[in-house]
Amino acid sequence: KNEVEQSPQNLTAQEGEFITINCSYSVGISALHWLQQHPGGGIVSLFMLSSGKKKHGRLIATINIQEKHSSLHITASHPRDSAVYICAVKHTGGTSYGKLTFGQGTILTVHP
Amino acid sequence: NAGVTQTPKFRVLKTGQSMTLLCAQDMNHEYMYWYRQDPGMGLRLIHYSVGEGTTAKGEVPDGYNVSRLKKQNFLLGLESAAPSQTSVYFCASSRHGLAGGGYEQYFGPGTRLTVT
Numbered sequence: 001k002n003e004v005e006q007s008p009q010n011l012t013a014q015e016g017e018f019i020t021i022n023c024s025y026s027v028g029i030s031a032l033h034w035l036q037q038h039p040g041g042g043i044v045s046l047f048m049l050s051s052g053k054k055k056h057g058r059l060i061a062t063i064n065i066q067e068k069h070s071s072l073h074i075t076a077s078h079p080r081d082s083a084v085y086i087c088a089v090k091h092t093g094g095t096s097y098g099k100l101t102f103g104q105g106t107i108l109t110v111h112p
Numbered sequence: 113n114a115g116v117t118q119t120p121k122f123r124v125l126k127t128g129q130s131m132t133l134l135c136a137q138d139m140n141h142e143y144m145y146w147y148r149q150d151p152g153m154g155l156r157l158i159h160y161s162v163g164e165g166t167t168a169k170g171e172v173p174d175g176y177n178v179s180r181l182k183k184q185n186f187l188l189g190l191e192s193a194a195p196s197q198t199s200v201y202f203c204a205s206s207r208h209g210l211a212g213g214g215y216e217q218y219f220g221p222g223t224r225l226t227v228t
Contacts, residue, residue, distance in 0.1 A: 004154065033216065043202060043219035086154070099170070100217070102154030 003027050006087050006103040013110050019074040021106045023087030026068065030092045033100060034061050034072050037084040046072070046085075077110045084108070114138055118203050118220035125193040125227045133188040133223050135203030142208040144186040145170075145217065146178060148199040155202065161186055162208075193227045200224050 007022045023032070034046040047054050047061040049070075054061050058077075063070040074081055084107050088100040116137045125131055135144065142163050147155040157170030161180040175197060177189045186205075190197060203220040 002154075035219075041200065041222045041224075043204075043222075045216040045218070048216045088155075099157060099160070100155075102156075104152065104154050 002103070003101050004087055004089055004103040006085075006106050008106060009104065010107045011109070013077050013108070015078055015110055015112050017077050017110075019077050019081075019108065019110075021072045021085050021087075021108070023070045023072070023103055024068060025070075025087075025089045025101075027089065027101075028092040029065075029068075029089040031090045032063055032070050033088040033090070034070075035086040035088060037086060037105065039083065043086070074108075079110045079112050082109050116203055116205055116218050116220040118201075118223050120223060121221065122224050123226070125190075125225065127194060127227060129193050130189070130191050131193065131225075132190075133201055133203075133225075135186045135188070135205075135220055136184055137186075137203075137205040137218070138184060139205060139218065140183070141205035141218070142183075143206045144180065145204045145206075146176070146186065146188045147202045147204065148172065149202060149222075150199050158188065158201075193225075195227045198225060198227045 004025045013019050031050045033048050035043050036046050037043045049063050058075045060073040084105040086105045087103040119134045145160045146158040149155050156172050158176050159170050159178040161167045164183040167178045179187045201223045204217040206217045207215040
């Protein structure tokens with residue numbers, strides 16, 4: 001079983017819909033990252049959070065440390081949101097070099 | 113600032129050939145990383161560096177070597193390429209990773225390598 005599991009693997013939505021992508025992990029973590037990978041391949045960091053909730057524009061990320069679960073929400077989705085969304089966790093313990101374990105990604109397609 | 117850059121963007125190698133991928137960052141970051149991304153799998157760490165002159169193995173280091181002679185550059189070498197090394201390679205950098213949450217990583221645009 002992967003240490004980081006994302007669901008769904010593929011998600012199709014109509015423009016304007018509210019979208020939720022889930023990430024569950026099985027290890028102790030000190031932080032969780034949400035990344036966005038555009039069709040051209042570039043990867044951008046969206047959020048880094050260790051508790052609670054963060055918001056940036058139409059994007060909201062939440063984390064529940066006790067349940068080992070995080071969600072990424074997109075409000076009023078738009079075709080330009082079409083991308084792969086990747087969850088990554090930083091393990092507690094060990095060295096402090098910022099090593100991340102990545103989920104397989106969720107492919108989001110938003111149709112006009 | 114250019115952020116993190118990678119060269120080349122694309123490369124095709126024959127089995128047994130060697131090559132070096134160059135990663136450069138202009139953010140004065142201490143930490144640099146090389147990842148590979150394969151279909152159906154998450155990004156996997158190949159090697160990383162916590163500062164100039166230091167390198168360490170990640171999850172999948174076999175068949176690769178790295179060097180960090182200058183703080184801004186992190187080189188990934190393939191001494192004898194194999195078809196299993198066909199992948200997309202990403203370089204990333206971050207500020208020093210304190211115990212705890214660490215800092216966000218900034219990624220380069222990727223290098224698509226095909227080994228035939």
